[in-house]
Amino acid sequence: MAELIRVLVLASWTTLAGVRADDVVHPRSLIPAADPTSELVELPAHGLNAAFCAKWNPDFSFKENQCCARTSWRYRRRGIKCTPSRAKMSYCDEMTDAQRRYEADVRAGRYPDVLALISWEVGRLDQAQCSPHDGFLAWGRPVVETAGNRLRLRRPDRCVHFGTDAMVGLLEWLGRQVGTRFAGDEYRGVRVLVGDVSAPRGGCLYGRGGRKGHASHTSGLDVDLGFLHAAPGAVSPAVFSRRGFEPELNWWFVKQIFANPYACVRSIYLDRRHLARLARAAGGDPDWNRLGRLIRHIPGHQNHFHVRIGEAPGAPGCGEDDLPLRAERPSETPIKAVAGSPPDVGS
Numbered sequence: 350m351a352e353l354i355r356v357l358v359l360a361s362w363t364t365l366a367g368v369r370a371d372d373v374v375h376p377r378s379l380i381p382a383a384d385p386t387s388e389l390v391e392l393p394a395h396g397l398n399a400a401f402c403a404k405w406n407p408d409f410s411f412k413e414n415q416c417c418a419r420t421s422w423r424y425r426r427r428g429i430k431c432t433p434s435r436a437k438m439s440y441c442d443e444m445t446d447a448q449r450r451y452e453a454d455v456r457a458g459r460y461p462d463v464l465a466l467i468s469w470e471v472g473r474l475d476q477a478q479c480s481p482h483d484g485f486l487a488w489g490r491p492v493v494e495t496a497g498n499r500l501r502l503r504r505p506d507r508c509v510h511f512g513t514d515a516m517v518g519l520l521e522w523l524g525r526q527v528g529t530r531f532a533g534d535e536y537r538g539v540r541v542l543v544g545d546v547s548a549p550r551g552g553c554l555y556g557r558g559g560r561k562g563h564a565s566h567t568s569g570l571d572v573d574l575g576f577l578h579a580a581p582g583a584v585s586p587a588v589f590s591r592r593g594f595e596p597e598l599n600w601w602f603v604k605q606i607f608a609n610p611y612a613c614v615r616s617i618y619l620d621r622r623h624l625a626r627l628a629r630a631a632g633g634d635p636d637w638n639r640l641g642r643l644i645r646h647i648p649g650h651q652n653h654f655h656v657r658i659g660e661a662p663g664a665p666g667c668g669e670d671d672l673p674l675r676a677e678r679p680s681e682t683p684i685k686a687v688a689g690s691p692p693d694v695g696s
Contacts, residue, residue, distance in 0.1 A: 397478065406478070406485040407443060407552040408432050417479035431553035431562075440548040441508035448491055448511070448549055455493040463495070464521050471514040471611060477568040477660055478551070484568030486551030490517045492543055498524035501540040501587060503575070509554060512546040512569035516658055518611030520572065526605045531579050538584030542575030544653060565657070574654045576623075577602040591652040594623055596630035603627065606656060607640050613663030618647040618655035640665055 402409045402416040411432040412418045420430050460466050467490075474488045489511035494500050498521050502510050512520075524541045531539045545562075547569045548554060556562035565571045576594050578585045607614050619627070624646055631637035643666055647655065659667035 405487040405550050407435060407550050417483065419483055431555045436555045439507050444508060444549040452491050452493055455495065464518065467514055467518040467521065471518055472661055476513040477570050479568065481565040481568055481570050481657065484551060486511060486547050486569040489547065489549055489551065489569055490514055492517055492520055492546065499528040499540055500524040501542050503542055503544045509545045509548055510543060511549045512572065513660060515612035515660060516546060516569055516572060519609045519658060522609050522611060523605055535581040536579060539579045540585040542585060544573030544589065546572045570658050572656050574656060589652040596626040600627050600630045604636055607665045610662055612658040613661065613667040614665050615657045615659055615667045617644045618650050619644060620651040621646040
């Protein structure tokens with residue numbers, strides 16, 4: 350009887366949320382067989398319900414059927430902070446059909462201007478859920494490499510290049526800015542190296558032994574970017590590298606990140622040595638007084654920038670204090686829509 354009641358409650362939540370019952374994976378089926386089950390929990394304060402979270406949050410059952418919560422104490426005491434069933438090298442199997450169609454359409458050139466499409470859609474959906482450290486991503490949009498955006502995905506086969514519309518708009522715009530500055534034939538190899546953003550539906554990215562591969566990157570609001578390299582005739586590195594860091598060039602690059610019109614940038618995290626070199630390169634640039642306070646030292650960022658954004662356009666800092674970022678352990682293992690109605694990239 351108790352199980353029947355749970356199923357009926359889930360079905361009613363599904364109906365109220367406007368989600369088809371066959372689209373929702375029952376939370377109970379996501380719990381490893383040896384683990385105890387728990388009651389479904391709603392968090393009205395977040396505007397979330399169990400049906401929505403069961404559909405989008407890949408860590409929902411692992412967190413004892415709570416939409417926004419830390420890992421259960423019974424796992425934390427064993428040092429397990431990520432869903433064991435998601436211990437895998439690639440998250441491509443978690444993509445929605447709409448996300449796959451969107452990637453294929455962009456690669457095939459079916460959208461004359463991806464930025465125009467993103468401009469039309471940004472802010473329409475509440476995509477980043479909960480917090481950057483313990484959240485998930487609904488209707489995530491993939492970053493897609495094209496000839497026009499000068500972006501290079503560091504690990505495309507892992508499928509960790511999904512973010513909010515604001516995040517993808519920032520990256521698309523940033524790549525085009527780099528392409529405009531380095532437009533000559535001798536700079537054809539210059540690329541913006543995009544590391545981890547989030548999995549298709551966000552959630553904890555698995556690391557060794559059940560630990561988090563990242564302290565954040567769970568809700569599409571964080572991205573790792575390689576340092577910008579732009580030597581004539583050379584090809585930008587395809588991996589993160591601390592060598593050849595050019596402070597003047599990367600100070601320009603950082604200013605472009607902050608200047609993007611799609612997402613307010615809350616913080617950029619960087620190793621203190623590179624941060625000091627950026628400060629010297631900025632010299633008397635008045636922008637340093639405005640932006641320097643938002644570039645902060647976090648251990649483990651000797652070879653890349655970590656950029657955290659807000660959920661909408663705005664001034665640098667997003668008008669509020671930034672959430673603290675715990676030290677990371679990078680994982681080894683009106684613009685009109687174009688080409689018809691805008692696609693839903695995450696249904």
